[in-house]
Amino acid sequence: MAETEEKPPLHLAIIGGGVAGCAAASWAAARGARVTLFNDGLPLGGSCIHVGTFPARLLMNAASDHLHCKQPRFAGLSASNSGLDWGALNKERRAASDKLSQSQYRLLNSQPNVEIIDARAQFADPSTLEADGRRYEPDRVLLTPGSHSTWPDVEGIRDVDAISLAALKELDRQPESMIFLEFSISSVAYAQAFGRMGTKVTILTEKRRLFDEYGSPDSSDLLAEIIGDDNVDIVFGAHITHAEPTGSGVRMLGTLNGRPTHWDGEKVVVVDHRKPQVEALGLRHADIDLTDQDYIVIDEALQTTNPRVFAAGDVIGRGSHAYAAAYDAIHAAFNALSQSRMAGHNTAVPFAIYTDPQFAGVGWDEIRARKAGFQTDSATCMLDQIPAARAMGHARGFIKLIRDRRSDHLLGARIIAPNAAELIMELSLALRYGLTVDELANLVRPPVSLGEGIGRAARMLVGGRGRPV
Numbered sequence: 001m002a003e004t005e006e007k008p009p010l011h012l013a014i015i016g017g018g019v020a021g022c023a024a025a026s027w028a029a030a031r032g033a034r035v036t037l038f039n040d041g042l043p044l045g046g047s048c049i050h051v052g053t054f055p056a057r058l059l060m061n062a063a064s065d066h067l068h069c070k071q072p073r074f075a076g077l078s079a080s081n082s083g084l085d086w087g088a089l090n091k092e093r094r095a096a097s098d099k100l101s102q103s104q105y106r107l108l109n110s111q112p113n114v115e116i117i118d119a120r121a122q123f124a125d126p127s128t129l130e131a132d133g134r135r136y137e138p139d140r141v142l143l144t145p146g147s148h149s150t151w152p153d154v155e156g157i158r159d160v161d162a163i164s165l166a167a168l169k170e171l172d173r174q175p176e177s178m179i180f181l182e183f184s185i186s187s188v189a190y191a192q193a194f195g196r197m198g199t200k201v202t203i204l205t206e207k208r209r210l211f212d213e214y215g216s217p218d219s220s221d222l223l224a225e226i227i228g229d230d231n232v233d234i235v236f237g238a239h240i241t242h243a244e245p246t247g248s249g250v251r252m253l254g255t256l257n258g259r260p261t262h263w264d265g266e267k268v269v270v271v272d273h274r275k276p277q278v279e280a281l282g283l284r285h286a287d288i289d290l291t292d293q294d295y296i297v298i299d300e301a302l303q304t305t306n307p308r309v310f311a312a313g314d315v316i317g318r319g320s321h322a323y324a325a326a327y328d329a330i331h332a333a334f335n336a337l338s339q340s341r342m343a344g345h346n347t348a349v350p351f352a353i354y355t356d357p358q359f360a361g362v363g364w365d366e367i368r369a370r371k372a373g374f375q376t377d378s379a380t381c382m383l384d385q386i387p388a389a390r391a392m393g394h395a396r397g398f399i400k401l402i403r404d405r406r407s408d409h410l411l412g413a414r415i416i417a418p419n420a421a422e423l424i425m426e427l428s429l430a431l432r433y434g435l436t437v438d439e440l441a442n443l444v445r446p447p448v449s450l451g452e453g454i455g456r457a458a459r460m461l462v463g464g465r466g467r468p469v
């Protein structure tokens, strides 16, 4: 029998150890690839662990505990003061991010086919990388260098006490008042958390609704109302042109619905101005094109204009979302290693926003589904109709299902509820595997669980027919 020569595993180099790079590294290593992961700047885990979702969520939980001590949700409990030591809380939050990052490092590094290089990498030519004075010639490269914040076009903003969301972790004391300039998915959680901790918060935005991109006006309006009750004033339609220092803080000047006005606060937090981190990658040596806004040009398979190089995460300009970054990165690694052409992030990937209650969704919203030609109908189960929500002392929120009336298939869902990020997975699976709303209606769920609200909304759509699944 002729001896067969075993092919060596493909070598995948990944530049950027954020949520995208780490997800791809762990996926590719588990499938036998040799992986070299370069990371520099933020520690492993990137923005999600050190700046965005994780710290915002931790702070939100702490702020909620603080609030519920002062304002218990049950009449049988009396109010008490939990005390709030901002310095200690901020230190705890930084330590929690570091611990998570270190355990991620250990997990990846313990795999024999993964090498983590703590250095900045760049292209020397289309197939060679340089880092820390060494050269690498991987078979494929995945670019996941993320994005960084920049300053908005507001005159004087650099001369006042303004910081980026990333710099919140450097705050040495809790401000009495803060102005958030614009909003993003986790700045809203930060804003609500500060509001719950007693800071007077103002969100100034040119937009007319929160999270309009999720196409769910009822969710946007309810969320704005809930957050508004947490010491957060959301000013829609505000156009800011100037910033100037006052004796005690900052004045933001502009117009509200066309009329000149201003807002004062102790500190300004600049949100939502992200730029792709492409400056130091040597892309011009590697035949990799950029869009006119400096995002990396990719095709539907996440392949760049250099066929050996793929890209995912914030750097491709499809929005700044941890869930999409990880999903795309795994698909990009798969395509890079197998020469397949799977597309990335799609509507069956759920999103979650860690306000309290959380806002999560998956799939089509009603407006876009109709525009795409579906005949939709929808049903909304309000939280106060769900026994579990009452037992938890939560009454505001809902579970909304949207279906295709002709086929009875689920098209999408929007949830505002405690643990919505967990609840949405049932609906993500339903969407992914083509379940009908009738099947969802007949699933038996644990009694007094929030999931009963999904069953109730489904039964509103299909009536009481069918048998238990």
Ligand SMILES: Cc1cc2nc3c(=O)[nH]c(=O)nc-3n(C[C@H](O)[C@H](O)[C@H](O)COP(=O)(O)OP(=O)(O)OC[C@H]3O[C@@H](n4cnc5c(N)ncnc54)[C@H](O)[C@@H]3O)c2cc1C
Pocket: 015, 016, 017, 018, 019, 020, 021, 038, 039, 040, 041, 042, 043, 044, 045, 046, 047, 048, 049, 051, 052, 053, 056, 119, 120, 121, 122, 144, 145, 146, 147, 165, 166, 185, 186, 187, 277, 280, 281, 312, 313, 314, 315, 319, 320, 321, 322, 323, 324, 325, 352, 353, 354
């Ligand atoms: C304040 C904030 C709040 C957010 N909140 C949410 C939220 O609630 N929900 C949500 O879904 N998303 C949220 N996001 C977005 C989410 O964090 C990002 O979409 C996601 O983290 C992007 O991941 P990434 O891997 O593409 O990039 P990053 O996480 O930025 O990681 C890239 C890493 O690569 C490193 N790097 C860059 N260039 C090089 C190089 N040449 N060599 C080596 N290393 C390099 C960087 O320093 C960084 O460590 C938030 C983002 C921010 C900033």
